[in-house]
Amino acid sequence: MSVSTDGHTVKRYDQQLGDLRSLVLEMGGLVEDQIQRAVQALQDEDLGTAREVIARDHVVNGFDVRADEEVVNLLALRQPVGSDLRLILSMAKTVTDLERIGDEAQKIARMVTHIFDGSSAPNQKLLRDVAGMAKLAANMLHGALDALARMDVDRAIEIACGDEELDTEFQSALRRLVTFMMEDPRTIGHAIDVLFMIKALERIGDHAKNIAEYVVYLVKGKDVRHVSIESLSAAGKG
Amino acid sequence: MSVSTDGHTVKRYDQQLGDLRSLVLEMGGLVEDQIQRAVQALQDEDLGTAREVIARDHVVNGFDVRADEEVVNLLALRQPVGSDLRLILSMAKTVTDLERIGDEAQKIARMVTHIFDGSSAPNQKLLRDVAGMAKLAANMLHGALDALARMDVDRAIEIACGDEELDTEFQSALRRLVTFMMEDPRTIGHAIDVLFMIKALERIGDHAKNIAEYVVYLVKGKDVRHVSIESLSAAGKG
Numbered sequence: 001m002s003v004s005t006d007g008h009t010v011k012r013y014d015q016q017l018g019d020l021r022s023l024v025l026e027m028g029g030l031v032e033d034q035i036q037r038a039v040q041a042l043q044d045e046d047l048g049t050a051r052e053v054i055a056r057d058h059v060v061n062g063f064d065v066r067a068d069e070e071v072v073n074l075l076a077l078r079q080p081v082g083s084d085l086r087l088i089l090s091m092a093k094t095v096t097d098l099e100r101i102g103d104e105a106q107k108i109a110r111m112v113t114h115i116f117d118g119s120s121a122p123n124q125k126l127l128r129d130v131a132g133m134a135k136l137a138a139n140m141l142h143g144a145l146d147a148l149a150r151m152d153v154d155r156a157i158e159i160a161c162g163d164e165e166l167d168t169e170f171q172s173a174l175r176r177l178v179t180f181m182m183e184d185p186r187t188i189g190h191a192i193d194v195l196f197m198i199k200a201l202e203r204i205g206d207h208a209k210n211i212a213e214y215v216v217y218l219v220k221g222k223d224v225r226h227v228s229i230e231s232l233s234a235a236g237k238g
Numbered sequence: 239m240s241v242s243t244d245g246h247t248v249k250r251y252d253q254q255l256g257d258l259r260s261l262v263l264e265m266g267g268l269v270e271d272q273i274q275r276a277v278q279a280l281q282d283e284d285l286g287t288a289r290e291v292i293a294r295d296h297v298v299n300g301f302d303v304r305a306d307e308e309v310v311n312l313l314a315l316r317q318p319v320g321s322d323l324r325l326i327l328s329m330a331k332t333v334t335d336l337e338r339i340g341d342e343a344q345k346i347a348r349m350v351t352h353i354f355d356g357s358s359a360p361n362q363k364l365l366r367d368v369a370g371m372a373k374l375a376a377n378m379l380h381g382a383l384d385a386l387a388r389m390d391v392d393r394a395i396e397i398a399c400g401d402e403e404l405d406t407e408f409q410s411a412l413r414r415l416v417t418f419m420m421e422d423p424r425t426i427g428h429a430i431d432v433l434f435m436i437k438a439l440e441r442i443g444d445h446a447k448n449i450a451e452y453v454v455y456l457v458k459g460k461d462v463r464h465v466s467i468e469s470l471s472a473a474g475k476g
Binding site: 061062086093096178189195199223226 | 307330331423430437
């Protein structure tokens with residue numbers, strides 16, 4: 001709550017906090033859509049959609065700048081302490097991660113334009129892991145945003161722990177790509193494009209994990225960013 | 239300056255601000271050292287140093303947590319406005335980027351242990367671009383930290399604009415790696431390790447650029463994160 005005891009001020013402050021939260025969640029929705037479209041563009045060999053995703057990154061960046069301004073305004077005008085201060089700082093960090101997720105979605109879209117722009121279409125075998133990893137990464141982001149919207153620390157911990165599954169998938173997909181390249185060196189060019197796509201998806205998982213960790217910090221007041229999964233699970237029970 | 243007019247409070251506040259700055263710059267020095275050692279370990283085929291870099295990432299993470307606590311304390315206790323608020327928020331963002339640069343240095347060290355752990359040493363040709371890119375990335379980070387220490391906006395703009403050179407180097411190095419892989423598919427495994435190293439160096443450049451942009455924001459009050467290089471150069475003159 002605001003330190004002010006003036007009812008009117010408190011109400012406006014709560015509204016401003018709510019507006020910031022809405023802005024962050026709206027940005028999250030946009031970024032989710034960017035990932036989904038970039039991966040759909042790959043599946044449909046749809047260069048038009050891929051170019052739209054690339055062009056729309058500036059809208060994501062616009063949210064970033066607006067949210068940052070809101071954060072500065074709230075801190076300067078309302079001078080929050082305690083849990084409100086933590087909430088605002090967590091929102092600021094979430095925005096940074098969402099902006100970087102937007103960059104990764106844009107990279108995937110760029111790889112789509114690259115992979116279908118050449119003379120030959122890529123071997124479908126190369127693409128087989130992308131959809132599965134994209135689903136895992138998108139689910140992580142959706143879950144992290146859901147945990148943020150509901151301040152649900154158990155869900156947040158579940159999401160943060162889920163990052164290991166995505167990392168394992170990434171390592172398996174990478175091994176398969178290397179095998180394809182060795183078996184048929186003509187696939188190397190396309191395989192490198194796919195490698196950058198799955199790397200982008202793995203990073204989206206890292207950012208979703210960050211967002212989930214901010215939720216734990218918010219609710220528990222514990223900074224769990226650099227602790228092991230075991231300690232993280234323990235934090236949920238603490 | 240603090241909003242307080244009490245001389246003693248102002249002095250302690252300035253000291254706390256100075257302490258935060260020192261902490262951030264010390265963390266920057268540590269991270270610079272991590273990059274330098276990781277790349278040295280590659281050149282010297284020195285697995286021991288690589289493992290030290292990996293182990294020392296927890297020290298970088300410790301700085302991250304401490305700096306974040308300092309930021310929360312300063313905001314809660316001192317309730318800064320205007321340029322002081324911007325300074326503190328820029329320091330918080332810088333810390334996030336430094337922590338991620340630390341992660342990238344750790345990744346390079348992991349690749350060093352991976353590339354020299356197999357039965358055969360990598361072809362030296364594969365490594366030829368790493369040292370040059372590492373120098374560019376390290377120079378960018380050093381320049382960004384220097385610009386931050388001196389609040390030198392011209393230097394910061396120079397650094398931010400320098401990221402294009404690193405990106406171009408990355409693209410050239412990537413093309414050469416693909417060529418090597420195609421000419422000699424036995425090099426694919428090692429080439430992928432090198433690919434992840436140069437990708438990490440390219441990302442270090444991105445983070446250094448971010449830090450340089452916070453300096454511009456701090457001094458000019460302009461958010462230049464999502465503007466073109468032309469506008470960025472114009473901001474320096476503005």
